Amino acid sequence: MNEGDERKPPYAEPGAGVHSRVFGDEVMLLDLESGQYFSLNAVGTRMWARLAEGKSPAEVANDLQSEYDIEPQVLLKDCVALADELLRRGLLRRRRE
Amino acid sequence: MNPLEEMPLLPGVGFRWRPAGTGYVAEWEGIVTVRIDAAGTIREVDVNPGAALEAVEKVRSGAAAAFARFVAGGFSLHSSAACDDGGAVVCVGPSGVGKSTVMSFVCSSYGLRLLADDVAGLSPVDGIWHVLPSEKSVWLQSPSSAARAKHPSARAAALAPARISSVVALAFDDSALGLEVRQLRPVDAAAELLSSLMRFATDAQHMLREVELAAAIERQAPVFRVVRPHVTPPEEVAAEIVRLNAGAPTT
Numbered sequence: 001m002n003e004g005d006e007r008k009p010p011y012a013e014p015g016a017g018v019h020s021r022v023f024g025d026e027v028m029l030l031d032l033e034s035g036q037y038f039s040l041n042a043v044g045t046r047m048w049a050r051l052a053e054g055k056s057p058a059e060v061a062n063d064l065q066s067e068y069d070i071e072p073q074v075l076l077k078d079c080v081a082l083a084d085e086l087l088r089r090g091l092l093r094r095r096r097e
Numbered sequence: 098m099n100p101l102e103e104m105p106l107l108p109g110v111g112f113r114w115r116p117a118g119t120g121y122v123a124e125w126e127g128i129v130t131v132r133i134d135a136a137g138t139i140r141e142v143d144v145n146p147g148a149a150l151e152a153v154e155k156v157r158s159g160a161a162a163a164f165a166r167f168v169a170g171g172f173s174l175h176s177s178a179a180c181d182d183g184g185a186v187v188c189v190g191p192s193g194v195g196k197s198t199v200m201s202f203v204c205s206s207y208g209l210r211l212l213a214d215d216v217a218g219l220s221p222v223d224g225i226w227h228v229l230p231s232e233k234s235v236w237l238q239s240p241s242s243a244a245r246a247k248h249p250s251a252r253a254a255a256l257a258p259a260r261i262s263s264v265v266a267l268a269f270d271d272s273a274l275g276l277e278v279r280q281l282r283p284v285d286a287a288a289e290l291l292s293s294l295m296r297f298a299t300d301a302q303h304m305l306r307e308v309e310l311a312a313a314i315e316r317q318a319p320v321f322r323v324v325r326p327h328v329t330p331p332e333e334v335a336a337e338i339v340r341l342n343a344g345a346p347t348t
Contacts, residue, residue: 017301021308023283023315030308035299037308039288 010054012092137169159216173295179209184262186342189293202335227258263345264320277324286320287311
């Protein structure tokens with residue numbers, strides 16, 4: 001690995017048994033372990049897609065900043081809040097390093 | 098983000114089921130115990146001593162039939178439904194929101210035929226989801242008793258399955274100024290349908306099938322949320338439901 005190629009470890013990944021189902025531009029999350037369904041609106045869906053790829057809330061906010069006319073700190077706060085709730089419900093889980 | 102609420106099978110009534118031999122035993126505490134074979138046919142109904150006949154009949158024609166359908170691989174919605182030649186309107190929502198009352202007016206004032214009350218069995222016909230006919234009259238809460246009585250005004254019952262042409266999710270909101278109607282976005286429509294689905298198992302296989310069912314119905318028929326304050330007369334809601342169903346696609 002060359003210097004500078006080192007990548008940050010992923011922030012999180014979908015929880016075990018979490019399945020997503022797309023409806024138009026929105027998504028429904030199925031927790032196949034708890035038997036519960038969750039729905040996300042369009043903004044939450046965009047955040048989810050990036051969080052599920054392993055991006056941190058700060059990286060997600062940075063990605064989405066150009067798409068929404070919103071103060072950066074407000075967008076970051078929303079991303080952190082959603083990530084926290086997804087983690088709390090087990091829909092995301094932190095990656096072990 | 099909120100988890101979708103699960104609809105209790107019968108509010109306030111304990112329910113459990115277990116495999117028994119090659120079939121299943123399902124028990125609605127204090128009301129009935131039902132034996133169902135592996136093909137989903139009800140073989141035996143044991144009425145608990147002291148159970149009210151209305152409650153027994155309600156379980157037998159509703160929740161027990163839904164469980165039998167589940168055993169056979171089918172689905173049921175906690176809903177009331179009626180149809181005309183254009184298709185079936187399915188009315189969902191929590192217990193006490195007025196599904197039966199509104200549907201009784203839909204049938205008595207607008208000539209739709211009753212398909213199901215409280216529990217609607219679903220069946221695909223050529224890939225299109227239909228409601229199975231199961232009721233001849235509407236279950237209504239008696240204002241003077243916890244017992245439920247059949248409403249006498251809705252006697253015209255449908256005899257054949259009817260294609261789902263619209264779904265209406267009823268809700269009360271006393272801050273609403275009147276009847277508020279909006280068509281739900283696909284994910285909210287699917288969530289509304291899943292909240293009304295009678296769920297007997299929560300394993301992965303069933304959940305994935307349930308979501309695909311909700312997706313198919315959502316693609317097939319518009320799903321509306323109709324919110325009203327308690328003072329809105331049910332006749333007004335019935336008129337709106339008929340109007341919405343008449344405007345639904347007929348293909």
